[in-house]
Amino acid sequence: MRGLGSASVLFWVVLGELPLALIYWTWRGRQTGPTVGAAWALGAGVFTAVALILLNESFSRGAKAALAVGIMNANFILVALLAFLLFREHLQPSKLLGLAATLSGLWLMAR
Numbered sequence: 001m002r003g004l005g006s007a008s009v010l011f012w013v014v015l016g017e018l019p020l021a022l023i024y025w026t027w028r029g030r031q032t033g034p035t036v037g038a039a040w041a042l043g044a045g046v047f048t049a050v051a052l053i054l055l056n057e058s059f060s061r062g063a064k065a066a067l068a069v070g071i072m073n074a075n076f077i078l079v080a081l082l083a084f085l086l087f088r089e090h091l092q093p094s095k096l097l098g099l100a101a102t103l104s105g106l107w108l109m110a111r
Contacts, residue, residue, distance in 0.1 A: 010056050014049065051075070067109050074102055 051072055058068045077099055083089040091099075 006056050006060050010052060014052070064109075067106070070106055070109055074106060077102060 055068055055072050059065065080091060080095060080099060084091055
């Protein structure tokens with residue numbers, strides 16, 4: 001609306017988050033951990049960036065905002081499934097009900 005393209009907006013949003021992350025890291029005492037932990041954190045950051053880029057791309061292709069943001073924020077479904085598959089965590093019936101309700105809601109929004 002102000003003459004910026006969607007990629008420019010995304011760039012400035014991410015660039016604006018960087019100082020906040022550095023301030024938080026400094027405030028928490030510059031905690032460092034094992035290299036494996038840093039690699040997992042970096043991977044999570046890369047996947048978050050990819051998710052924002054794909055969300056941005058879906059908007060530029062005309063996706064409904066409510067549906068696109070709802071799908072992106074339903075990432076806890078993937079987290080629950082990966083926790084079950086990778087770490088053998090148990091999914092209690094209440095969690096399965098919540099996952100089913102979320103998927104049902106997304107399906108209803110898409111109709």
